[in-house]
Amino acid sequence: MNEFFRFKYFLKYQWQAKTKYYLHSPFVYQFYLNVLEGKDDQQLKQIRNLRKVLAKDHTTIEIKELGTGKTSSKQISKLESEVAVREKYGALLYRLAQYFKVSSILEIGTSIGISSAYQALANNLAKVTSLEGAPDLIMLAKKNHSALNINNITINEGNFDLILPEYLKTQNTLGLVFFDGNHRKEATLNYFNQCLKKANDDSIFIFDDIYWSPEMFDAWQQIKAHPQITLTLDIFQFGICFFRKEKLAKEEFVLRY
Numbered sequence: 001m002n003e004f005f006r007f008k009y010f011l012k013y014q015w016q017a018k019t020k021y022y023l024h025s026p027f028v029y030q031f032y033l034n035v036l037e038g039k040d041d042q043q044l045k046q047i048r049n050l051r052k053v054l055a056k057d058h059t060t061i062e063i064k065e066l067g068t069g070k071t072s073s074k075q076i077s078k079l080e081s082e083v084a085v086r087e088k089y090g091a092l093l094y095r096l097a098q099y100f101k102v103s104s105i106l107e108i109g110t111s112i113g114i115s116s117a118y119q120a121l122a123n124n125l126a127k128v129t130s131l132e133g134a135p136d137l138i139m140l141a142k143k144n145h146s147a148l149n150i151n152n153i154t155i156n157e158g159n160f161d162l163i164l165p166e167y168l169k170t171q172n173t174l175g176l177v178f179f180d181g182n183h184r185k186e187a188t189l190n191y192f193n194q195c196l197k198k199a200n201d202d203s204i205f206i207f208d209d210i211y212w213s214p215e216m217f218d219a220w221q222q223i224k225a226h227p228q229i230t231l232t233l234d235i236f237q238f239g240i241c242f243f244r245k246e247k248l249a250k251e252e253f254v255l256r257y
């Protein structure tokens with residue numbers, strides 16, 4: 001059912017998506033040039049090489065599901081290919097964090113640490129905090145971060161329901177937030193509403209898999225409509241939200257990537 005839903009909306013996206021030649025907003029035009037079309041640098045090669053190693057590793061990892069307490073297992077190769085952010089979008093996270101010189105990053109959903117690696121390598125002075133509930137995944141994520149010589153990521157362990165409010169209590173404001181944990185409508189809106197309280201003009205919220213299911217699509221519609229958000233960019237895989245106050249009217253763009 002979700003495949004059909006995604007396919008239908010993917011066709012719609014292909015139809016609507018604009019290239020840089022049709023952008024009237026200078027901010028979005030610069031975003032297109034620097035983030036969507038930005039050049040990849042050598043650091044991304046390091047992650048690519050690590051991913052190649054992980055893709056060949058068929059060791060099984062036990063994952064205790066939160067809530068049900070059930071344990072499932074998955075090979076590292078599958079976690080790399082099916083769960084971690086795809087390379088194209090990881091590179092986008094990297095360029096985005098670099099372009100906006102983000103100094104504080106919160107990620108909801110670490111898994112084996114791939115998307116956090118892209119964001120942390122973008123600026124080694126940025127403080128990255130990633131939240132994850134499965135201890136075995138955290139161990140592997142830490143191993144991956146060490147292999148990349150990354151020292152600016154802290155992984156907080158526990159259920160998002162507990163550790164997200166705890167983390168938010170320690171922050172006055174949020175920089176970049178990457179929502180890639182529980183892809184359910186209620187949970188996504190709940191994390192969004194909690195983070196919203198700490199958003200400022202320069203905050204950037206990125207939601208993964210906005211067309212994953214009708215539920216996620218509904219969540220994205222509600223997020224886009226929120227009055228605090230002044231600009232949204234839809235690149236199909238991600239929905240990106242800005243809070244910049246200088247905008248007079250709310251704007252939404254669907255961008256080809």
Ligand SMILES: C[S@@+](CC[C@H](N)C(=O)[O-])C[C@H]1O[C@@H](n2cnc3c(N)ncnc32)[C@H](O)[C@@H]1O
Pocket residue numbers: 066083084085108109110111112113114115116131132133134137158159160161180181182
């Ligand atoms: C899609 S994966 C994250 C992928 C990662 N951002 C990447 O691209 O490399 C989502 C992760 O969120 C974790 N997760 C889901 N629901 C959770 C919850 N309620 N509390 C803590 N962790 C949770 C899962 O264990 C899983 O590892």
